[in-house]
Amino acid sequence: MGRLVEGELQQVLRLQVTLYACRERLLAATDPEALHDLRIALRKLRSLLQPLRGLPACAALQQQAAELGRSSGPLRDLEVLIAHLQSQGQDMRDAVNLRQPRLLTGYAALLAGAALPALFGALDQWPQLWRQAAADAELRGLANRVRRRLAKQQRRLAEALVDPAHDRHRLRLLIKRVRYGAGAYPKLSGLSAKTLARLKAAQSALGDWHDRLQWLQRAEQDADLTVCVDTWRMALQAAEETADLALLALQEDFTSTG
Template sequence: MSFVDKFVAEILSLQVALYHSRARLEARTDSEALHDLRIAVRRIRSLLRPMRTMSEVAALNIAAAEVGRITTPTRDMEVMVQELETRGFLAEAQFRKARLASNYSKILKSPHLNNLFIQLDEWPTIFRSVEVNGGLKHVQPQIEKALKKQIDRLHAAVDDAGFDRHELRILVKRTRYLTEAFPKLSPLSGKAASSLKALQSALGAWHDHYQWCQKALIESDLLPLEKVWQRCAATALDKAEAQLVDLAKLLPKSSGKKKLPGGSGRNEHALNDLSITGVRFQNDDDV
């Protein structure tokens, strides 16, 4: 099977996974249906990322991004409900859980979700036409180049002690998912990939607690947990900093083109000040 054949087959398998997740969400069979749907969307976007500027890929990539965007608030609420239940704040959890059913219905009826399935149905034929016309001859080197570029960006962020940790979390996620999409093409070693996953986990825990602290400033019933979440956020960030040191030792040699991602920068105060009032907007890759 050629590289293109495997690539198309992987997208098709994720389409099947999306159908399955949607059916579970419709039937309310379990609490992980939306999460699994978002994982499939994320993997589709990771596979498409190196080719997202191609006109034959752009429509599907945009459709997947829109589904990721509209499902993020509901997934955030699911995680919040789990946190509140774990800490024994059952009334607060139930209040938010009651809103989930309505959110699920809106997602299932969303034109964005419907459009994603339409694009997935149409995409293989469009993509194959590019192959027939010789437009995919250099797709594998293109993906390898994208992986190296992504890792160079990660290098630059890791080497910058003041690099904004919110931006770093997105960069780590993007690098990990791109590597998982093309494991045989990635220059990351198995140990480096594992370290990247551990760093993402620590940064994810920090980010969740950070966001909950922000919500506690707006939603008064969460205020009793603010101090607890602040401590948890600080602990998770300390763990992430330790993981960052480990990752720096495992990254492959840079190509020498270590450029920070556009729009990112140094933001040392935002790393530790959990009392600021502005809630950060989510990056479109935060899926």
């Protein structure tokens, strides 16, 4: 197999080991970072697979990775909210205590659900499928395929950055895809260290904005969060301003190449 083909195989196998370890940490129920680390490994796996979309060898693994991402996302959002409430001290202790059982129930549901076993089943089957695809010459021109897909992601981001009616939600997703794609394929992305730093800054600011927006929406349903609304509104505005500056900086990188 070629270097890229073999490298892809080794990266997925390493991520499989990491995902198994994260599952065991979740089962132990003593590690508050277990779900976060599981989703990081899952994100890296999906970033490796995304430019390979359309290859039959990757279809099942892509599907199962996406499903686990969807099913674990709301649980991670609850984790982030609880961590924020804990950082506010004794004033929010009751709010934390109210939500902590929901989090534990969510962990149990994730572990008992179908998404994790389905992903591990797909991971077990994938190496044989990948090697067979290589043997059948289905992976010829893999580097060019990946390079084209990454370039397409970057063009989409460039177009969105100059759209006067840009949607922050969409920009956040596009930035994540471009940044994580570059992380998965650093030699094929063509992005400089400066651009990667700007992507990270924009993603961070948009992430802060997204969290506060979600929490404000949740406060409309949860009366015990009303006390936080004014603070979250101010934080939302500050995150919007920070994000807008970061997006302007990104335009310098992507509009010249988009």
